[in-house]
Amino acid sequence: MTNEQIQQLLTDKFGEQLTQWEQPYGMLTFTVPKELNLKVMQFLYDEAGFKFLTDLQAIHYPDKKGAELAVVYHMHNLSANVRLRFKAFTNIETPDVFSATALFSAANWMERETYDFYGVNFVGHPNLIRVLNVDEMDYFPMRKEYPLEDQSRVDKDDEMFGRGGSIALDNK
Amino acid sequence: MSATTDNIILPEGSIEKHTTTLNLGPTHPATHGVFQNILELDGERIIKSTSTVGYIHRAFEKIAERRPLYQITPLTDRLNYCSSPLNNMGWHLTCEKLLGIHTPKRVDYLRIIIMELARISDHLICNSIVGVDSGAYTGFLYVMQFRELIYEIYEEICGSRLTTTIGRIGGFERNFSNAAFEKLEKFLDDKNGYPAQLREFEKLFNRNRIFMERTIGSGPISAERALNYGFTGPNLRAAGVDYDVRVATPYSSYQDFDFTIPVGNTGDCYDRFLVRNEEMWQSLSIINQAYKKVQEFKGAEAEVFHADAPDYYLPEKKDVYTKMEALIYHFKIVMGETEMPVGEVYHSIEGANGELGYYLISDGGRTPYRLHFRRPCFIYYQAFPELVEGGLLSDAIITMSSLNLIAGEMDA
Numbered sequence: 001m002t003n004e005q006i007q008q009l010l011t012d013k014f015g016e017q018l019t020q021w022e023q024p025y026g027m028l029t030f031t032v033p034k035e036l037n038l039k040v041m042q043f044l045y046d047e048a049g050f051k052f053l054t055d056l057q058a059i060h061y062p063d064k065k066g067a068e069l070a071v072v073y074h075m076h077n078l079s080a081n082v083r084l085r086f087k088a089f090t091n092i093e094t095p096d097v098f099s100a101t102a103l104f105s106a107a108n109w110m111e112r113e114t115y116d117f118y119g120v121n122f123v124g125h126p127n128l129i130r131v132l133n134v135d136e137m138d139y140f141p142m143r144k145e146y147p148l149e150d151q152s153r154v155d156k157d158d159e160m161f162g163r164g165g166s167i168a169l170d171n172k
Numbered sequence: 173m174s175a176t177t178d179n180i181i182l183p184e185g186s187i188e189k190h191t192t193t194l195n196l197g198p199t200h201p202a203t204h205g206v207f208q209n210i211l212e213l214d215g216e217r218i219i220k221s222t223s224t225v226g227y228i229h230r231a232f233e234k235i236a237e238r239r240p241l242y243q244i245t246p247l248t249d250r251l252n253y254c255s256s257p258l259n260n261m262g263w264h265l266t267c268e269k270l271l272g273i274h275t276p277k278r279v280d281y282l283r284i285i286i287m288e289l290a291r292i293s294d295h296l297i298c299n300s301i302v303g304v305d306s307g308a309y310t311g312f313l314y315v316m317q318f319r320e321l322i323y324e325i326y327e328e329i330c331g332s333r334l335t336t337t338i339g340r341i342g343g344f345e346r347n348f349s350n351a352a353f354e355k356l357e358k359f360l361d362d363k364n365g366y367p368a369q370l371r372e373f374e375k376l377f378n379r380n381r382i383f384m385e386r387t388i389g390s391g392p393i394s395a396e397r398a399l400n401y402g403f404t405g406p407n408l409r410a411a412g413v414d415y416d417v418r419v420a421t422p423y424s425s426y427q428d429f430d431f432t433i434p435v436g437n438t439g440d441c442y443d444r445f446l447v448r449n450e451e452m453w454q455s456l457s458i459i460n461q462a463y464k465k466v467q468e469f470k471g472a473e474a475e476v477f478h479a480d481a482p483d484y485y486l487p488e489k490k491d492v493y494t495k496m497e498a499l500i501y502h503f504k505i506v507m508g509e510t511e512m513p514v515g516e517v518y519h520s521i522e523g524a525n526g527e528l529g530y531y532l533i534s535d536g537g538r539t540p541y542r543l544h545f546r547r548p549c550f551i552y553y554q555a556f557p558e559l560v561e562g563g564l565l566s567d568a569i570i571t572m573s574s575l576n577l578i579a580g581e582m583d584a
Contacts, residue, residue, distance in 0.1 A: 025269060025517045052399055055518075055529055057544045074518060074531070074546075078399075078413070081420050085518065106402030109554045117233075132226035132583055141234060148238040 001080040003028040006048060013043055018086075028084040034071075037088040038098040041073065044084075045103060050075040053100065054083065056110040058118040060092075062144045068092035071120055073100070090120070099125040117142035191219055194565070198227050202305060202569045205579030209556070209568070216564050221557040225550070229583040236543040240508030241267050241341060241484070244543070249335035251547060252581040255294035255524040256336045257286045257326065265423055266519040266530040267341045267484070271512060275479045278469050279343045280425035281462045282477065285356065286329070286338060287424070287521075288455040288462070292366070293322045294524030295406070295448040295455075298576040302445055303377060305573045306386045311376050318366045321359050328352035342485035343478025353463075360460060367456060374449060384442060391559040391571030392440035401558075402551040405526025407575060410447045411439030417522040424521075428465070429458050441574040483510050508538050525549050525576055549581040 003023055010018055010030070018040070020031040032040045044050040054074040061068055067089035076083050090097055099122035100107040111122045112131040119140035122128055130137060139146070197208035206227040212220040232247045239247075248259040261283050268275065275283075296319060300312035323333040328351050330338040339345065359365050377383050393403070398411040408415060416433045418426045434450035436443030469476070478485050482501050491498035504510055514536040520529035529546030552575065559575075560568040 024515055027518060029516075053402060054520075054527065055531060055544070055546045057531065059533065059542045072531070074529075078415055078420075083518070104402070105397075105400045105554065106551055109550065110402075113550075130226075132229040134226075141231070148234060 001048075001077065001082050003082070003084075006082065006084060009048055010040070010043070013047075014040065028082075029086065030084075031087050031089065034088040034090045034097050037071070037073070037086075038100065038103070040086065041075070041100055041103060044075060049077045049079055050084070052076040052078050053104040053106050053110075056100070056107060056114060058114045058120050058142075059087075060118060060143045064089070066091045069095050069118055069120055071097050071114065092119075095120045096123050097121070098123050099128075101125055116140070119143070196568070198224075202572070204301060204573060205577060205582075207553075207577070207579055207582065209572075211565065211568070213565060216566075218560050218563055218565060218568055221560055221568070223553060223556055225553065225579075225582050227583065228579055232584045233543055233545065236540055238539055240505075240510070240538055241512065241540075242486075242505065243508065244540075246335065246337045248545075249337055250580050251528075251545060251584065252294070252524060252549070252578045253334060254297050254578060255290040256334065257290040257338045258294075258521065258523050259528065260336060260338050261287050261424070262519070262521040262523065262528050262530060264339055264341050265521060266517060266532055268479075269519050270515055270517045270532060270534060271341070271481070271484060273342055273479050273481045273484070275343060275424075276476050277425060278466060278473065278476045279478060281465045282344060282348060283339065283424050284426065284429070284462045285459050285466070286326075288459045289322050289325060289359075291455050291524050292452050293319045294576070295452050296370075298524075298573070299377075299445055299448050300373070301573045302387070302441065302570060303383070305570050306383060308376070308380075308383060311373050314369055314373050314376070318359065318369055321355060321366075325352055325355045325359065328355060340478065340485055342481040345486075347475060347477040356459075356463065360456065360463070370449070370452060370456075378446070378449070387441040387445060387570060387574070389438075390441045390563060390567040391574065392438050393555060393559055394439065397555070397558070398439060401555040403526065403555070404548050404552070405523065406447045406451060407439075407444055407552055408526065409433060410436035410443035412437045417520050417527050421520070423519070429461050431458050441570055444574045511536060511538055520546065523548060525578070525581065526552070545584050547581045547584055549576075549578055550584070553577055553582060 006028055007021060017036060018030050018032055022029045054076045056073055059070045059072060069092055070087045070089050072085060072087050074083065074085050088097055097120055099111055109131055111125055112128060114120050115122060115128050116130045116133050117140055191212040191214050194211045194213055195208060196211055197203040198206050208224040210222045211218050236244050236247060245260055245263055248263045249256040251259045296315045300315050303311040326336050326338060327333055328349055330336050330345060393411050395412040398408050399413060412435055414433050414435050419433060431454045434447050436447050486505055487498035487501050492502045512534050514534055516533045518529060518531045520527045526548030528548060531544040532540050533542040535541040559571050
């Protein structure tokens, strides 16, 4: 089973709804509308033998208005040894994406992790609560609006590394 | 945590009129790591189990978004810290895939030696801990001295033992010393080395009536459920699925080696134990083959320990002091001022616990735009309630150790 055959199978079934076909480093990659994510997954599971959910995570693109969050699924057909990846983009105001937990038990914690860090609301998830962060947290830390400290900043009182140090203290 | 007793229906014939809540963890001697299981017990039988993780979450994925590639290697150490070299190599291979660096064969073989040593050190800990948790302490002491020897080999190569940060993008930081090879030979020696000790270890456990009664049938999982739960590695193979990343998508020249994938069929603690033992034998055979191949390199070829990738591989110190070009590259790399190509890459290796994947997205900057670790432990730990519910409390403990749950890998 080649990438082209899978692409053909999917285009026959879903037509123009699947877009952005690519093959970066040999892995078939495409984008699905977020309403279709489960339908595509079910189709791949039933008809193309993709019975293994390798990984599930999100990416935040703050500049893509209306499609800020991408949920990325990696699936694997173990018998034919083919992997593929597809993305479902959603806006950040109502980040509702259907949950894959009914199809894959493995998706349970992966979706909880994605919710925990990006705030993607997986509709139909049995227990969508934080998994790695504390329950009291009220923001989604992996979003790009929470930047890490710039390592090259010069106002740091850090004598050990020769950045500013006592001189910066004097200037305060 | 709110009361979990509301929806519990006690089985017929239960003597107890109510269940007992038991917190197994976060700091329990039998959990071997910081995670918590809230168990509802009917007498000694587990009715319900709820797992909590995240006690040592360190936000590696976020931190990685601010670091040049070579500074992410120390983060990967701290995933599965029982086999850090595997994590390091997986990360280097991911970077090399993104950057299009091709490593020489000798580097591949040296890496395989290190990776398989790491696999052995991980499996021997897991299997001997299964022994400890089932009341057989001796085996643990038998094999532990050889983990020490493995750590000494790491030490000869990279200077550290537990969190190794071994190797670089493109190869190793230096060629293996003679002392390293001598220690490797000592480890591989059939009479006095690890093979002899492993035979002894197997003699203590494999057909031991007490151990068999204790482990057979505890914590079983079917192949279908294991796949659905995203199991990989020895735990999946113990359930009867022969999926191994080393064979499915060979990396680092694994296709040059001859080895078999052991599989079990019931997926219980005993099968997991046997699969890990057999994998150690296979790893030993791979190391022997790789060491032979390494010895075949003569002359200048025997001095090759890294790829030609000046943009990412730190130049030798003596060149930095004497050559302008090397000095420039040195500073560019250390200050993290090398732009990487745009792309997205998923690369996975066969870690000690299963498919260890790195999903790296680069937007052409100096640091990853997004990096995700597929941590096998995190994914298969969700199956724990299903494995232990209905069983005895003591079975839960032994199931937990035979799954080889490493808190560092769970929490990232």
